[in-house]
């Protein structure tokens with residue numbers, strides 16, 4: 270509740286301030302003499318900026334919808350994230366495809382249906398390296414049954430691709446973005462490994478697009 274009322278108050282200040290600026294466009298001297306003026310004068314600029322950003326985001330959002338037909342937007346990093354491992358009539362997948370945590374954040378993989386693993390693309394798992402340099406291999410082993418979980422804490426910033434051992438070739442592959450890494454410096458975001466089947470390469474390509482977009486790296 271305190272946040273809500275603060276937000277409302279700031280919005281109201283913004284609106285009042287904005288109106289004041291328009292009204293006082295020709296006599297700004299009044300504002301600098303007003304003891305409460307500094308707060309009011311700074312707010313309209315912020316609001317205007319926010320509105321511009323909002324409009325820009327909306328355009329990007331609708332572009333995204335056209336391309337994919339559903340909302341793939343990746344959120345901001347948080348301290349913990351949950352990824353469901355799911356078998357449906359349509360096949361197997363991780364949900365969400367791209368999870369995001371802060372550096373030091375923990376991702377919990379929750380088996381919802383079927384039997385799955387969450388296994389890092391790491392040489393330690395006999396895989397090409399699609400994780401940051403210097404990280405350790407992680408592998409949940411086979412999780413069966415409803416509610417089985419595996420968690421991993423990510424101490425190194427970067428993009429991590431991982432797969433489900435039984436379902437890799439049908440595209441059960443996901444990504445974790447840790448922190449705010451530079452998209453140009455990620456092993457994971459280079460061209461998908463050439464020795465992988467086309468279905469795997471294609472899925473990794475899709476994940477790379479989603480990760481690049483989440484990191485603001487679009488051409």
Ligand SMILES: [Cu+2]
Nearest residue numbers: 361385433436
């Ligand atoms: Cu699976």
